Amino acid sequence: MPTDTKLDTAAERRLARQTTRDAVRKTAPKLHEVIKYPHPILMKKGEPVTEFTPDLAQLVEEMFDSMYAAEGIGLAAPQISISKQITVIDISFKERPEDKLVLINPEVIDRRGKQVEEEGCLSLPEIHEKVQRDAWVKVRAQNVKGEFFEVEGTELLARAMLHEIDHLHGILFIDRLSRLKRDLVLRRIKKLQKNGDW
Numbered sequence: 001m002p003t004d005t006k007l008d009t010a011a012e013r014r015l016a017r018q019t020t021r022d023a024v025r026k027t028a029p030k031l032h033e034v035i036k037y038p039h040p041i042l043m044k045k046g047e048p049v050t051e052f053t054p055d056l057a058q059l060v061e062e063m064f065d066s067m068y069a070a071e072g073i074g075l076a077a078p079q080i081s082i083s084k085q086i087t088v089i090d091i092s093f094k095e096r097p098e099d100k101l102v103l104i105n106p107e108v109i110d111r112r113g114k115q116v117e118e119e120g121c122l123s124l125p126e127i128h129e130k131v132q133r134d135a136w137v138k139v140r141a142q143n144v145k146g147e148f149f150e151v152e153g154t155e156l157l158a159r160a161m162l163h164e165i166d167h168l169h170g171i172l173f174i175d176r177l178s179r180l181k182r183d184l185v186l187r188r189i190k191k192l193q194k195n196g197d198w
């Protein structure tokens with residue numbers, strides 16, 4: 001029976017996708033430097049993506065590579081100095097291939113409930129604070145081909161999507177803290193900067 005021409009299982013299809021990605025990559029991954037607060041690009045709204053080219057797909061792969069290299073579970077294009085509405089997320093950090101998520105021009109279209117958990121950010125190293133977020137969100141976005149899709153998430157996925165979508169609007173998680181907490185964090189950053197640790 002000829003089974004060699006057909007991909008039968010989800011695992012095989014995943015493997016095929018991975019092989020395609022590896023073929024696209026060609027050589028060693030290109031890593032982008034993650035910029036830190038208070039870089040002005042981080043405070044700026046990203047431009048919507050209008051052209052869905054192979055260059056965009058390549059950039060998305062580079063964003064995943066850069067995110068993994070920085071040991072993050074989410075990365076937004078403004079964090080690598082590209083002021084565009086692109087973000088990549090992998091809440092299981094390579095454990096489950098199906099967790100790899102690309103959100104282009106994302107929009108939160110529904111939200112419910114509240115959750116409060118600690119957050120960090122690759123652009124704010126060493127800063128960890130509890131942030132209130134929606135408990136459940138539904139997001140509408142485009143993929144690298146420009147196709148629209150919807151994704152729902154709770155807990156960490158909801159938090160990651162909201163954190164990254166904030167980046168695309170020039171908002172950092174410290175902007176979601178109380179004034180008092182935010183001031184304390186900013187003072188801590190100033191101290192780190194002064195000591196050359198930022």
Ligand SMILES: [Zn+2]
Nearest residue numbers: 120121122123
């Ligand atoms: Zn962040």
